[in-house]
Amino acid sequence: MPIDDIPELGFASLAVRAGQQRTFEGEHAEPIFATSSFVFANAAEAAARFSGTVAGNIYSRFTNPTVRVFQERLAALEGGETCIATSSGMAAILATCMALLKSGDHIVSANSIFGSTISLFTNYLSKFGIATSYVPLSNLAAWEAAIRPETRLFYLETPSNPLMELADIRALADLAHAHGCLLVVDNCFCTPALQQPFPLGADLVIHSATKYLDGQGRCVGGAVVGDRQRVGVDIYGFLRTAGPTLSPFNAWVFLKGLETLSLRMRAHSESALHLARWLEAQPAVERVYYPGLPSHPQHELAKRQQSGFGGIVSFELHGGREAAWALIDATQMISITANLGDAKTTITHPATTTHGRLTPQERETAGICEGLVRISVGLETVADIQRDLERGFQRIASHSDLSATRGETTDR
């Protein structure tokens, strides 16, 4: 029986099986269709495919069977009608805006979104007459005040990067819909394994598959999930014309990533909670940002809206940039990289990397202090991650004047 005809499969079953259609070869794992074009039985069939009267593959910029399995599987996991895969997360955001907005339209966006998304809105969409207003993520009144007659779209990520602030998706969906706007949620940090925006009222879900959907830091890709008209017709129409579609090989890697998604997200969340609690008890730490801690101001919302707290933990050190850099440089196993959502734990200093292009004033408004460190907790033995950070705390403790450690390197 085709898997998509079995009713009421659980999340983990869909993650392993949704979307697969075996070929006549009887393969068990999904094949990679490494082909740019497809052949037709005769000229009439070619004409019928091109005219759209008969469905079927034509060219891999339009459709590809491996990409289709990934799309159907992700749509099933998010509980959305349909999904379109893209060459990157940014391509998913671009395609959404190009397909659904026109000159004169207005976006209200959270100010705590991915840096390239802000750049896309502010530096590029603005050239085509699409304006964006930025508001604090959790301030509902600010969202309402920013709405104009020409507002078409609300845009947000929750939890936010790197301060793990939450948006109340249902409240923002209600506000958006009351004003004829769409709510777009970038679900990168939680993935559908921990948070499903559609039942809370979101209209479109965006993914950077590069992060947790892959989960092992191998490929760049993205997706948009939503209804048949907006995603299946409008956004798909832009993609097949403009071309930032996903390659079948990358789709296959993400497909394999989805099979272990719920297991991985549970493990990331478990280790992150353990480390967040431990970090909170460190004398060098001023504050820990993790929605799973009772000290998080939106802990109750996180429990209601998410089924897990995720793998990203940020914390602020008393000693500012010197302490942060000393801690980062003292680690031996953890990777110093700004990427996240990997099996490998990564550590980064947002003020001088991901948020380095902001002015000091903008950083202060955003709450990105010089002492802030962000960890994407991986799947290593959690005691080893803790021990690696412990080296950092020892380095901080042994230097009352941390300038002595500046520029010092470790073997990696």
Ligand SMILES: *Cc1c(COP(=O)(O)O)cnc(C)c1O
């Ligand atoms: C990485 C990221 C993106 C962009 O995705 P790419 O695959 O790098 O293009 C968008 N949103 C969030 C939250 C991200 O972390």
